[in-house]
Amino acid sequence: MPATFDHVTICVTDVDEALRFFGVLGFEVVKRVVATGPTMDAYMGLDGMEADHVTLAIPGAEPYQEVQLLRFDSPPVEIDGGSGFLARTGLNHFCFRVDDIAATLQAFVDAGFEARNELMHFNERDLVFLRGPANVVVELAQWT
Numbered sequence: 001m002p003a004t005f006d007h008v009t010i011c012v013t014d015v016d017e018a019l020r021f022f023g024v025l026g027f028e029v030v031k032r033v034v035a036t037g038p039t040m041d042a043y044m045g046l047d048g049m050e051a052d053h054v055t056l057a058i059p060g061a062e063p064y065q066e067v068q069l070l071r072f073d074s075p076p077v078e079i080d081g082g083s084g085f086l087a088r089t090g091l092n093h094f095c096f097r098v099d100d101i102a103a104t105l106q107a108f109v110d111a112g113f114e115a116r117n118e119l120m121h122f123n124e125r126d127l128v129f130l131r132g133p134a135n136v137v138v139e140l141a142q143w144t
Contacts, residue, residue: 007055007066008094010136013079015054015071018133022067024107025096027056035070050074069133084135093129093137101126101142 012018019029036050054069071077082088098104105115105128116129116137125141132138 009068011070012133026058030057031055095139
């Protein structure tokens with residue numbers, strides 16, 4: 001059975017900054033709830049979980065995809081000191097395809113976010129890495 005991408009979830013300490021970041025790409029809040037209770041504790045494997053859960057999507061985009069944000073009240077969040085270091089196991093980065101990478105990159109810079117590297121061309125794409133919320137690496141790609 002083939003699979004399609006559904007969502008990515010990022011644990012953040014600053015929801016407003018994350019909303020500004022993903023807003024540059026056109027993401028908007030579609031749902032905001034508090035995730036808590038025995039069912040969530042069991043699902044996440046965390047006792048006493050309570051977290052803001054914010055779901056973002058781009059209105060009208062096909063296929064529909066989400067970025068979900070979690071900001072924990074309980075348990076205390078552990079800062080991942082390795083987040084953003086690309087030579088480690090686990091999540092390396094995730095990428096958004098854009099139509100105009102130069103304009104999109106400039107929109108991020110204008111919003112106060114920084115690129116991690118210079119724009120480059122590789123494997124039929126123009127690419128650039130951004131420093132995303134919680135230091136997660138977000139890549140932009142424009143197919144050429």
